[in-house]
Amino acid sequence: MITHGITTMYHSLSLFKDTEYAYKPIRETENVKQLIDIIDKTHHSKHLVRHRFHARLEIDNVEEIANLKTFIAEKKVHLLSFMDHTPGQGQYRNLEIYRATVKGYSNKSDEEIAQILERHQQKEKLTIDGIRELAQFAREHQITIASHDDDSLEKLELVQSFGAVISEFPITLEIALKAKENGMFTIAGAPNVLLGGSHSGNLSAPEAIRAGSIDILCSDYYPAALLHAVFEMNRKHGMDLVEMFKLVTLNPAKAIKLDHELGSIREGKTADLLIIEKIEPNFPVITAVFVDGRLIQKTNYR
Structure with a gap:
């Protein structure tokens, strides 16, 4: 990460229940726990860059709530986001994109995909009151709350009632603008800039940045994209280079309440x-x- 200019890293690990079509060993409960412990140990020992843990809770993973609360109480969590990848809303509000995604991970038939889709739409999820209680517990431990894949004005209102201050990957320009108007920090993926748009057919990061609706660029799945996205927005889209660098420096520091220490070159800061x-x-x-x-x-x- 250091060669990409990342000096404070939030390791984003999913507390993810389903492995029906996209099994990843890293998402096994025991493996996630080991990684959390490694991140915490590295955070408190000699290191090149700062290591923090971003817990991404899939809200159908109700069995993991007790463990997550333990991680929070042990001060091993530094950012918490709530995710819902149920097809028919959020990232997968277009069901054809969902079906194509499943096919991309597997050789399942249309009938098998239809069964997966139905199971996901009927699965048990953490209740609204459950999310609110967990978010309150996290905030009591000074943990910033983020929402994920906001796709409606109603969802924005709901997540803000939980205390969410970050809107991670708003689905449309309208939602991104409204989130920013409501005082939330909005995030898009740096790879989205390099690709010229979302691989899921959702919000175009270049368009959203030009519209002034994005505060932060995150590495998403490609850390090297951060630096190149900043220069790409300047070169290709004519955006001010200083303002573009704030998307990967000062603004994220503000979102996680570290701007008193990080994010800009000022006397007294790190x-x-x-x-x-x-x-x-x-x-x-x-x-x-x-x-x-x-x-x-x-x-x-x-």
């Missing part, structure tokens, strides 16, 4: 600095990284 050069006209690279004022990494291109 000195995290990057030296960036262009080895080709449209190819920026990081040649030096300072964390806490110390040179941590240096690279020479030839």
